[in-house]
Amino acid sequence: MANWAWFHKWGSPRWFYQFSGRLLPWLAVPGLLLFIGGCVWGLLFVPPDFKQGNSFRIIYVHVPAAAVAMGAYMFMATAAAVHLIWRMKLAAMVMKVVAPIGASLTFLSLVTGAVWGKPTWGTWWVWDARITSVLILFFLYLGIIALHQAFENREAAAKACAVLAIVGAVNIPIIYWSVEWWYSLHQPASIKFIGESTIHPTMLRPLMATLSGMYLLFGWLVLLYTRAEIIDRERNTRWLQDMLLTDRPADSAERGA
Structure with a gap:
């Protein structure tokens, strides 16, 4: 019961x-x-x-953008499932x-990937398995944004978007x-949680810093x-109006000082 109470507390817009x-x-500063x-x-x-020269440095933006974009989609799909199952309106807001x-x-991942692809492959774009599936991810995000704007009723919009988000989650794996299932120009993952990573430690440390920073910034934005x-x-709720009224005198006093 205590676990469910904690779960429902997180679903309260006021408490959140x-x-x-x-x-x-x-989240923002670190x-x-x-x-x-x-x-x-x-x-x-x-x-x-030793192979790519300085062009490899795009990974410090490209890899965090791609990784967090995929993680963000799974987070959104989870929020969609929570909204459909438990009807939590906060989950619909997060989605x-x-x-x-x-x-x-x-989009940042696709652009930086193209910048890296030009000196590496000699072209800005190829219909590579990974690049194409990332493009599909971009269209899935755009589809969910468009669905939200297409419905006047927020609940209907949330249900439609939740279904698309959950179905689209199959694209993440x-x-x-x-790169393992099909022939791909894109190199395999350099960071591996199972087995030995193929990236040198001198390159890995700053990459882990930018990756951690991107996840924290994503959390801050959410x-x-x-x-x-x-x-x-x-x-129009009483709790929010009371909170804003409580904060307003303090803000006025600070401006006056």
């Missing part, structure tokens, strides 16, 4: 709004420091790759705000395993935009 505000600086520090470290201090963030990360969505949907 109050609690998430305390987390924002703990996220920025890790991502910027990792990029500077990787771009300026790591030696060139809505994750879609544009995930689409932006997927296809993206991950595509909390930030979910809070904005809560304000939009709950603006």
Whole structure:
């Protein structure tokens, strides 16, 4: 019973709004420091790759963007399942705000992949199994954004988007395993959780920094935009009006000082 009480507490927009505000600086500041520090470290201090030269350095943006884009989709699909099963409106809000963030990360992944592909393959684009499946991921995100805008009724929009998100989740293992299942120009994963990673430690450390930073920044954006969505949907509720009225005198006093 205690576990279910905790679960339903997280589903409360009021509790989430109050609690998430305390987390924002703990995600934004370390996220920025890790991502910027990792990029500077990787771009300026790591030696060139013996095969790819300096072109490999795009991984410090490309890999985190691609990894978090896939993780964001699974997070969105999980929120979709929670909304369909337990009818939690907070899960529908999270699902809505994750879609544009995930689409932006997927677009960044495609662009940086093209920048890397030109000197490596001699072309900006190939209909490679992994690249094509990532493009499908981008269209799935866009489809969910479009569905949200197509319905006037929020509940109907949430149900339609939830179904698409769950069905589209089958694309994530296809993206991950595509380089193993089909002939692919795209190199296999360099970081492996099972077995030995093929990336040198001097390259891996800054990559892990940018990857961690990207995940923290993703969490920060999700909390930030979910809070904005809560304000939009709950603006007529008593608890939110009381909270805003309570905060307003303190803000006025600070401006006067």
